[in-house]
Amino acid sequence: MTLTITLKELEALKPCHVRYGVELAKTFPRKRKFSVADAFAANISQADILWTLYALKSDDVNSKINSWLASLIKRAAKYAELAAEYAERAAEYALAAERAAEHAAYAADYAERAAARYAARYAASCVVRAAEAALAAERTALAARYAGLVAEYAERNTQKSELIELFS
DSSP: OOEEOOOOHHHTOSSSSSHHHHHHHHHHHHTEEEEHHHHHHHOOOHHHHHHHHHHTOOHHHHHHHHHHHHHHHHEEEEHHHHHHHHHHHHHHHHHHHHHHHHHHHHHHHHHHHHHOHHHHHHHHHHHHHHHHHHHHHHEEEEEEEHHHHHHHHHHHHHHHHHHHHHOO
């Protein structure tokens, strides 16, 4: 059964955001009941919707919200593990780039002292490896950033869909 509420019932809950009721009043007639999906469609914030659901003081509603929040916590823990993994990889690449740069410096010094063709080639290859490692670190950091943004967007949409599904 879809959970619905009228504007009059909402006003009786005394929401702290006056804008909340104003936005809904623009969209829905006073006596019409609206659902969680309707509130999202009216661009009401997730925080305001959750406040309203808790303010209803229904054990069933609170139980659904608490199980939903538990699933969010599990997903957040998974995202934290992934973020730590990306950070670890980026640190490894940065260390590899630093080591390659050290090798390039040693090789350049050796080439300068020995003036040998081989050492110069070795120095050049170390510089290339250092550049590749730095590029890999940069790409990993960029990929981690984009993955985070995509995950955040997906999580927001997932939360919205789950709330709508829970109360529809």
